[in-house]
Amino acid sequence: MTIDSSTSQRADLSLGSAVSSRPTAQSELESMPVESRAAELIEWFRGRGVIAVAFSGGVDSSVVLAAALASAADSVTAVTAVSPSVARWQIELAESIATHLGADHRLIETDEVSLPQYSVNDASRCFHCKSTLYQTLDRLCQSPDLDSATIVSGTNADDLGDYRPGIAAGDRAGVLKPLAELGIDKSGVRALARHFGLPNASLPASPCLASRIAYGVRVTPERLGQVEQAEELLRAMGLANVRVRYHEGGLARIEVPADQISKLADAPVRTKLSQRLTEIGFRYVTLDLQGFASGSMNRQLVSLGGPTDTVA
Numbered sequence: 001m002t003i004d005s006s007t008s009q010r011a012d013l014s015l016g017s018a019v020s021s022r023p024t025a026q027s028e029l030e031s032m033p034v035e036s037r038a039a040e041l042i043e044w045f046r047g048r049g050v051i052a053v054a055f056s057g058g059v060d061s062s063v064v065l066a067a068a069l070a071s072a073a074d075s076v077t078a079v080t081a082v083s084p085s086v087a088r089w090q091i092e093l094a095e096s097i098a099t100h101l102g103a104d105h106r107l108i109e110t111d112e113v114s115l116p117q118y119s120v121n122d123a124s125r126c127f128h129c130k131s132t133l134y135q136t137l138d139r140l141c142q143s144p145d146l147d148s149a150t151i152v153s154g155t156n157a158d159d160l161g162d163y164r165p166g167i168a169a170g171d172r173a174g175v176l177k178p179l180a181e182l183g184i185d186k187s188g189v190r191a192l193a194r195h196f197g198l199p200n201a202s203l204p205a206s207p208c209l210a211s212r213i214a215y216g217v218r219v220t221p222e223r224l225g226q227v228e229q230a231e232e233l234l235r236a237m238g239l240a241n242v243r244v245r246y247h248e249g250g251l252a253r254i255e256v257p258a259d260q261i262s263k264l265a266d267a268p269v270r271t272k273l274s275q276r277l278t279e280i281g282f283r284y285v286t287l288d289l290q291g292f293a294s295g296s297m298n299r300q301l302v303s304l305g306g307p308t309d310t311v312a
Helices: 026-031 034-045 059-070 088-101 125-140 157-161 165-173 186-195 221-236 258-265 267-280 296-304
Strands: 050-054 075-082 104-109 150-152 243-247 251-255 284-287
Touching: 034 059, 034 186, 050 059, 050 125, 059 075, 059 088, 059 186, 075 088, 075 125, 088 104, 088 221, 104 125, 125 150, 125 165, 221 243, 221 251, 221 267, 258 267, 258 284, 267 284
Parallel strands: 050 075, 050 150, 075 104, 251 284
Antiparallel strands: 243 251
């Protein structure tokens, strides 16, 4: 699918649009039975016609998809992006969850990696990625069977408190955020996922592969492939929550939970891991002694003049 790369205006890197007024005070939301939260979310979709869910297979967009399907909307389609920045296991997960829910599921190819404003990998990278996704999704929604569908995302209420350029891209594209609008945070999302019987209810978040590449280091398909292969190797060793960060000079910085560091530091494992990552293409292989930290790459943003509270 051809990607419109004509967007040249500078990204608006303000926070995603804040929800000006939530229907229920946060303390009341926290005490609301999950059945009531589910009913409220399902009701949100009623009367909105055809729905297209920007669907990653993660727990947030899975809950949105489950609620949309339960609402008896005119039609509901889950749409998942395929690109070098999305790990193959995540696409397979999205396919599995969509099948589990009985949803119409479509894959769309995006080509954000070819965009100079994306591959330069500055603090606005996520904006350009999501802009490409939503442009491609919008074109898909012009097809007769999707009938100018309403596009919705899995953005939750907690996301509004972070620096998320992708939310700004969604706002500019008119993408709606039912979870955030209803004040549903991440813990509420997981409760709803269990309520809907989703198999990924406890799945850790896993942002795109480009989030592993240090800001200022060019994003290329080759580097994304190296990161994906390295993380697959570590997952095969039984490490579910892992990041392989790519730094200047081909340096791999491995992050695993602190209580699992000793497993990788063991001499035979360390030697084998170093050898395999070198074969993949890394020049240096390191283990971060601080352990796994979501968003650790964002420590760089101070030197780049950007905010420091993104998540990756």
